[in-house]
Amino acid sequence: MKTIFSHILFTITCIGMIACQNKETNAMSCTNNQSTSKNQTLIVYYSYTNNTEEIVTDLKNLIDADIIEIEPADKNLNYEANNYRIGTEQLNKIKNNPNDENSYPAIDPIEIDLSKYNTIIIATPLWWSQMASNMQTFLFEYGKEMAGKNIGLIVSSHSSGISGVEADAKRLIPEGNFFSQSLWINNSRHSQRKELLKQWLEDVDYASLQTETVSTMYITVNNHNMIVDLENNSSTKALVALLQESAITYEAHDYGDFEKVGEFGYTLPQNNEQITTEPGDLILYQGNQICIYYGVNSWNFTRLGKIRDTDSNKLKNMLGNGNIQVTLSLEQPNAINNLYVPHSTNTGTYNITGQQLKQAPTQGIYIENGIKKYKK
């Protein structure tokens, strides 16, 4: 079996988010810097003769990122010997059977949680107009997990053009959201790498990739997870900044037979307007209380968002009577342990977040007539 390895050189944490650890004052200051991003970048590189490593060293001075280096399991291979014979053999093996993991050379083990990165930059040498085989091994393992992420590609070659490496990247990361252009640094431009990197980051508008707005969060009550589509205002931006630090749990009680309300321990900026609520509305009241509406009320307050696919009955079933613990979070809580099992009188088919389905899914976990089921 293949072995894989890496070492993480360093991690830089978003300083703007640390400012949100304390309560009221800092929640407000996060509003000012519009810190709603889940803006972690990972740089993954492989380098045999250190050109790519030099490029990555300069890149890490320009952006905040975690870095992983890919290392071949066999440290004694001379890829350049005999007219690059080993590299040629490895690449031919991949070319002949790209879907077989045994085609890819062994690399040292990597423990990496890709879920925290929205952007991944791959830096690799070009070998025989293809992506160096050791980097291909890593992407064969992890490329499918990169679906939907922003993917940047930097290629170092002696002189050959990089279209073959781009094709390899797209094959191995089939659902990556690739930057508008890759960065090719050939031997004659290697000494200008700092300027080339700066220009590339500008050309692909790297800064705007890093301010992706968070548009959903989760509410968990009585082990039921609900998805909230967030409003885009300074109140939600400050709330998201707090939730990027950690989930928030607070106690809520019934009020007026139309809401569960509770102080959640922070004060957010208000964007009050006259609102007539609907079931599922998530409302900020006086800046420091969050209300989950299952009924109708008219007042001057701030809309934070709307719980997806719900109605008054479903919400009342989920929220129950009396005081409850409400947890707000950005990541989906462990859905399998927190299955929403509809009220026993509810018939029908539901997914694990409690959304009603027209029919059972062909795969995965679902709930039918109150019974949890699983299809392979």
Ligand SMILES: Cc1cc2nc3c(=O)[nH]c(=O)nc-3n(C[C@H](O)[C@H](O)[C@H](O)COP(=O)(O)O)c2cc1C
């Ligand atoms: C096995 C192998 C094959 C290579 N094939 C090519 C090639 O086809 N065209 C090219 O311009 N450079 C080729 N190179 C040179 C590398 O792409 C170039 O030196 C690159 O800068 C190496 O990056 P590194 O120092 O990070 O390993 C090859 C290098 C090796 C080891």
